[in-house]
Amino acid sequence: MDAKRVKQILSSSADVDVKYNGASVWIDALNDDQRTATVHLRGPRLEERTIVEIHELVEE
Template sequence: MDYQRAKKIVESPSEYEVSYNGVSVWIDQLHDDEKTATVHLRRSLEERSEVSIAELKEEYLVH
């Protein structure tokens, strides 16, 4: 994923699903370097990780 796409997803989080290493995550914050983001597992608000935006994958939801 690129920074601009991640930014759009952060602005409308309920419309998109994102995964990191095959696990569904929420993007909490995009960092100023435009290369990393803080994410947390959708099922756990407590564990946050800083990851490369390039490693995030957009999952397509069927409505």
């Protein structure tokens, strides 16, 4: 995925299915370096956030 698509997903009201290492994640923010994003796993009470390289994110 690229920074432009991450920005589109963040500004969209649609529920976009994004995976990181096979797990569904929510993108919380595109980081200032434009190469990483802060994400957390989808699901109830899964609030632990992780910084990942955006090229590792896959839109399903």
